[in-house]
Amino acid sequence: xxxxxxxxxxxxTHGYIGQKDDLLKRLRRAEGQVRGVHRxxxxxxxxxxxxxxxxxxxxxxxxxxxxxxxDHLRHCVSDAAAEGGAVAAEKLAEASxxxxxxxx
Amino acid sequence: xxxxxxxxxxxxTHGYIGQKDDLLKRLRRAEGQVRGVHRxxxxxxxxxxxxxxxxxxxxxxxxxxxxxxxDHLRHCVSDAAAEGGAVAAEKLAEASxxxxxxxx
Amino acid sequence: xxxxxxxxxxxxTHGYIGQKDDLLKRLRRAEGQVRGVHRxxxxxxxxxxxxxxxxxxxxxxxxxxxxxxxDHLRHCVSDAAAEGGAVAAEKLAEASxxxxxxxx
Amino acid sequence: xxxxxxxxxxxxTHGYIGQKDDLLKRLRRAEGQVRGVHRxxxxxxxxxxxxxxxxxxxxxxxxxxxxxxxDHLRHCVSDAAAEGGAVAAEKLAEASxxxxxxxx
Numbered sequence: 001x002x003x004x005x006x007x008x009x010x011x012x013t014h015g016y017i018g019q020k021d022d023l024l025k026r027l028r029r030a031e032g033q034v035r036g037v038h039r040x041x042x043x044x045x046x047x048x049x050x051x052x053x054x055x056x057x058x059x060x061x062x063x064x065x066x067x068x069x070x071d072h073l074r075h076c077v078s079d080a081a082a083e084g085g086a087v088a089a090e091k092l093a094e095a096s097x098x099x100x101x102x103x104x
Numbered sequence: 105x106x107x108x109x110x111x112x113x114x115x116x117t118h119g120y121i122g123q124k125d126d127l128l129k130r131l132r133r134a135e136g137q138v139r140g141v142h143r144x145x146x147x148x149x150x151x152x153x154x155x156x157x158x159x160x161x162x163x164x165x166x167x168x169x170x171x172x173x174x175d176h177l178r179h180c181v182s183d184a185a186a187e188g189g190a191v192a193a194e195k196l197a198e199a200s201x202x203x204x205x206x207x208x
Numbered sequence: 209x210x211x212x213x214x215x216x217x218x219x220x221t222h223g224y225i226g227q228k229d230d231l232l233k234r235l236r237r238a239e240g241q242v243r244g245v246h247r248x249x250x251x252x253x254x255x256x257x258x259x260x261x262x263x264x265x266x267x268x269x270x271x272x273x274x275x276x277x278x279d280h281l282r283h284c285v286s287d288a289a290a291e292g293g294a295v296a297a298e299k300l301a302e303a304s305x306x307x308x309x310x311x312x
Numbered sequence: 313x314x315x316x317x318x319x320x321x322x323x324x325t326h327g328y329i330g331q332k333d334d335l336l337k338r339l340r341r342a343e344g345q346v347r348g349v350h351r352x353x354x355x356x357x358x359x360x361x362x363x364x365x366x367x368x369x370x371x372x373x374x375x376x377x378x379x380x381x382x383d384h385l386r387h388c389v390s391d392a393a394a395e396g397g398a399v400a401a402e403k404l405a406e407a408s409x410x411x412x413x414x415x416x
Contacts, residue, residue, distance in 0.1 A: 041131065054168055081394055095385060102159060170311060186289055228354075258380055259381060266370055270370065272349070276363055276366070
């Protein structure tokens with residue numbers, strides 16, 4: 001069963017699968033927060049209170065991104081690094097580009 | 105009609121009302137992007153592609169925040185500054201705190 | 209003495225003058241941190257420890273930026289807002305652009 | 313010569329050594345930018361112009377951080393991943409924590 005790691009019992013297809021439920025829960029919350037911002041604008045809530053909610057939604061998405069990235073490094077990138085060669089170099093360049101997009 | 109500014113024709117209650125439709129449109133798009141991330145995680149899409157979508161949603165929310173803040177400065181803060189005194193000082197402190205939360 | 213505000217006793221030329229010493233002290237510290245990063249790279253210190261120092265320097269500069277911006281809003285922008293007209297609009301647009309650069 | 317990689321000819325001790333000169337050059341520039349901010353505050357330059365310079369210095373430091381991180385992933389983390397086990401897990405956790413500090 002080459003698609004199951006000895007260490008973690010997780011399927012290899014994608015690293016984040018092991019924590020999928022947690023990610024989906026966070027994303028549902030982030031969705032609710034963005035919907036909350038929409039409702040606040042519709043109801044003419046005070047700008048500063050809307051900005052607080054926008055910041056909360058942005059931070060929630062950042063945490064999702066960091067969790068995805070952590071898992072990506074632990075699985076896809078680690079596996080590629082263990083094999084080495086061109087695929088490893090490509091995965092690492094891809095991960096660095098994704099990190100740069102997050103940091104901006 | 106004291107609640108309509110001569111210059112812009114916008115109602116004063118909250119600065120962002122004049123551009124409410126634009127903000128609501130952006131927020132619907134951001135909501136769609138977050139829902140897209142949720143679907144991508146559910147369908148086990150490749151991590152890096154999900155991260156690209158998360159970055160797009162985060163940037164969309166940042167643009168909403170900057171638009172809200174710009175309007176807040178132009179209306180609430182400017183009006184308070186024109187009156188001066190304790191209310192002006194309070195509005196300015198509140199705006200600075202909101203900016204710090206955005207910058208982090 | 210029209211260039212001294214009744215409230216704070218600060219000169220109006222630029223808002224940050226009242227807190228100049230504090231800003232200069234923070235900047236000297238940030239300069240020292242960047243020089244520290246330079247020395248760490250030269251001495252082949254472990255990457256992660258260098259990254260911690262880079263983050264500290266970046267955060268120090270962000271705090272300088274937020275202090276400058278807060279003062280700019282309290283003085284230049286408030287004064288312009290109190291006068292109104294084209295100068296006020298220009299100062300506000302300029303402040304919003306500076307905030308957007310900080311947030312990115 | 314086990315401390316020289318076949319592929320790049322770089323010493324393994326730390327990943328960034330191969331690009332040390334480039335990093336040191338960037339850091340000298342960042343240092344100059346921070347010193348520039350210091351001088352601008354001293355000479356009472358207009359806030360917005362100082363903020364532009366602070367943003368430039370912050371971005372320069374972010375680029376240094378991304379370059380260090382990219383190299384760290386390519387060398388230290390990849391080597392550890394190839395070996396696997398507890399050291400690999402530790403290096404990955406450490407890298408993720410450093411990324412989170414950069415993103416904030």
